[in-house]
Amino acid sequence: MADSDPFQLFSDWFAEAQASEPNDPEAMSLATATPDGRPSVRIVLLKGHGPDGFTFYTNLDSRKGAELAANSRAALLFHWKSLRRQVRVEGPVETVSDSDADEYFATRGRDSQLGAWASWQSRPLDARETFEKRFDEMSRRFDGDTVPRPPRWSGFRMKPESFEFWSDRPHRLHERRVFTPAAGGWREGLLYP
Structure with missing residues (x-):
């Protein structure tokens, strides 16, 4: 098949999802694994995408942060039920620059910013009240100041090495379009459903 641009196709599908998906069209499943191959998956929010990759933010000490530090390969899955579509993306990840992280963090709501300080993400929590108390402490600490x-x-930014675009079809005769790197571009193919 002819060379194609999976980034443009993703942008087109994502725009359609933003118009039709009732909740969180930017939600994506992020699959990571430990160095010995033990997988884990969770939902995160896409905060940027384009030819440079797919970007999301988190606490580096979280389980996903630790797993990505130890094994820098991951997979993403977008599922847009309203469109009956999904997109899979796989590739290595890298940490974004401090300036990119600072710029995005500044756009978050104040309570989300304070929550990032209050949470020891993925660590055991003895009681919800402990977290709420830490949040209140951070509110006082940064009262009147920029957080x-x-x-x-x-x-993290994933640099895609492969894409799969899945479309629902009647009688489970689905369409699966795959994109793999080829000669400085991308080659498109199909998979059986």
Whole structure:
């Protein structure tokens, strides 16, 4: 098949999802694994995409942050039920620059910023009240001031090495379009459903 641009196709599908998906069209499943191959998956929010990759943000000390530090390969899955479509993306990840992380963090709501300081993400919590107390402490600490990005909070950018675009079809005769790198561009193919 002819060379194609999966980034443009993703942008087109994402725009359609933003118009039709009732909740969180930017939600994506992020699959990571430990160095010995034990997988885990969770939903995160896409915060940027384009030819440079797919970007999301988190606490670097979270389980996903630790797994990505130890094994820098991951997979993403977007599922847009209203469109009966999904997109899979696989590739290596890298940490975004401090300036990119600072810029995004500044756009978050104040309570989300304070929550990033209050949460020891993925660590055991003895009671919800403990977290709420830490949140109140951070509110007092930064009262009247701009909330800076916590030192262990940043983002990751996946550099895609493969894409799969899945479309629902009647009688489970679905369409699966795959894109793989080829000669400085992308080659498109099909998979059986």
